[in-house]
Amino acid sequence: MERGENGGLKGPVQVTAIQGDVTQAHEVAAAVTGAHVVIHTAGLVDVFGRASPKTIYEVNVQGTQNVIEACVQAGTRLLVYTSSMEVVGPNTKGHPFYRGNEDTPYEAVHKHPYPCSKALAERLVLEANGKKVRGGLPLVTCALRPTGIYGEGHQIMRDFYRQGLRLGGRLFRAIPASVEHGRVYVGNVAWMHVLVARELEQRAALMGGQVYFCYDRSPYKSYEDFNMEFLGPCGLRLVGARPLLPYWLLVLLATLNALLQWLLRPLLVYAPLLNPYTLAVANTTFTVSTDKAQRHFGYEPLFSWEDSRTRTILWVQASEGSAR
Numbered sequence: 001m002e003r004g005e006n007g008g009l010k011g012p013v014q015v016t017a018i019q020g021d022v023t024q025a026h027e028v029a030a031a032v033t034g035a036h037v038v039i040h041t042a043g044l045v046d047v048f049g050r051a052s053p054k055t056i057y058e059v060n061v062q063g064t065q066n067v068i069e070a071c072v073q074a075g076t077r078l079l080v081y082t083s084s085m086e087v088v089g090p091n092t093k094g095h096p097f098y099r100g101n102e103d104t105p106y107e108a109v110h111k112h113p114y115p116c117s118k119a120l121a122e123r124l125v126l127e128a129n130g131k132k133v134r135g136g137l138p139l140v141t142c143a144l145r146p147t148g149i150y151g152e153g154h155q156i157m158r159d160f161y162r163q164g165l166r167l168g169g170r171l172f173r174a175i176p177a178s179v180e181h182g183r184v185y186v187g188n189v190a191w192m193h194v195l196v197a198r199e200l201e202q203r204a205a206l207m208g209g210q211v212y213f214c215y216d217r218s219p220y221k222s223y224e225d226f227n228m229e230f231l232g233p234c235g236l237r238l239v240g241a242r243p244l245l246p247y248w249l250l251v252l253l254a255t256l257n258a259l260l261q262w263l264l265r266p267l268l269v270y271a272p273l274l275n276p277y278t279l280a281v282a283n284t285t286f287t288v289s290t291d292k293a294q295r296h297f298g299y300e301p302l303f304s305w306e307d308s309r310t311r312t313i314l315w316v317q318a319s320e321g322s323a324r
């Protein structure tokens with residue numbers, strides 16, 4: 001095997017897939033046994049009300065507790081957790097977080113089950129730093145907090161694309177262009193995990209118990225304008241320099257959706273994109289500007305903004321056939 005541009009090993013890698021459910025402690029233990037480092041990224045990502053709060057808690061919090069316990073029992077010393085920007089915000093008060101970093105003071109207040117579960121899970125992981133694992137050595141943990149991830153396989157992007165096609169190549173602006181939303185390319189999020197996994201042992205004193213936002217050089221834009229970076233070259237147009245509907249009407253529609261979801265629950269799962277929570281997230285500025293990952297473990301984005309954009313466009317275009 002040879003060395004690649006970034007000093008990593010290049011060439012075929014053998015991967016053994018072990019399927020399991022993180023809520024089942026014995027299945028997690030079986031997967032973790034013999035591992036030198038664990039990257040815990042499994043989670044139930046649901047801000048639309050598809051799953052119950054109980055299920056979200058079981059997967060994201062109890063599942064994470066199972067992973068920590070498995071590391072302790074197996075004597076695995078290194079644990080990297082995929083957290084989320086939502087552990088910080090946007091908070092329920094809609095306070096903007098403008099180009100903040102890991103030390104920026106912010107009132108993190110959550111009510112929604114998903115951010116609550118991620119915050120609890122992250123706390124479990126960070127508190128486990130230093131805990132003795134089998135063999136007596138201390139566990140070293142840290143958490144990565146991606147902002148909104150985009151790239152190949154981004155389901156919501158595909159949904160917007162299909163909606164745009166249905167509307168004759170148009171999407172209608174719903175959120176003011178001035179509201180900035182943090183985004184990061186999936187390949188760079190993955191790369192950051194790899195680097196942390198690689199460096200955590202050597203730099204345990206510096207990195208243990210730390211949190212890192214995931215960032216790259218993707219531009220700061222509103223959620224919709226950012227999506228248009230990919231959907232535009234695929235033939236869609238965002239109509240309106242300002243939101244088409246007044247904000248109070250969006251709030252009303254989102255509330256109506258929440259009410260319908262509640263009423264229909266005994267019969268079916270009604271989970272549209274727009275609800276009071278997604279509206280609040282989309283309508284609140286949350287962007288990060290930090291170099292902590294660079295300082296602590298030498299992170300530089302593996303994919304430039306141009307590459308990330310091209311790769312995402314190609315993926316959206318490739319999904320066109322199945323969209324029509």
Ligand SMILES: NC(=O)c1ccc[n+]([C@@H]2O[C@H](COP(=O)([O-])OP(=O)(O)OC[C@H]3O[C@@H](n4cnc5c(N)ncnc54)[C@H](O)[C@@H]3O)[C@@H](O)[C@H]2O)c1
Nearest residue numbers: 020021022023041042043045059082083084146147148149
């Ligand atoms: N998508 C984003 O914008 C974003 C942003 C920040 C953080 N995250 C975090 O990144 C991680 C991956 O999210 P994603 O966006 O790729 O979502 P995803 O739904 O594509 O991936 C989640 C994965 O977890 C697995 N999973 C779910 N329940 C499980 C269970 N009980 N046992 C084992 N595996 C289970 C799923 O099979 C899936 O492969 C999550 O922890 C999420 O909280 C995502």
Ligand SMILES: CC(C)CCC[C@@H](C)[C@H]1CC[C@H]2[C@@H]3[C@H](O)C=C4C[C@@H](O)CC[C@]4(C)[C@H]3CC[C@]12C
Nearest residue numbers: 045047084086147148174223273278279281282
């Ligand atoms: C009001 C509508 C027109 C627009 C609706 C868009 C909405 C579905 C989007 C906007 C922002 C998105 C979230 C954001 O990118 C960050 C995360 C963090 C991550 O941990 C899970 C996904 C999540 C919550 C995105 C979900 C979809 C959101 C709310």
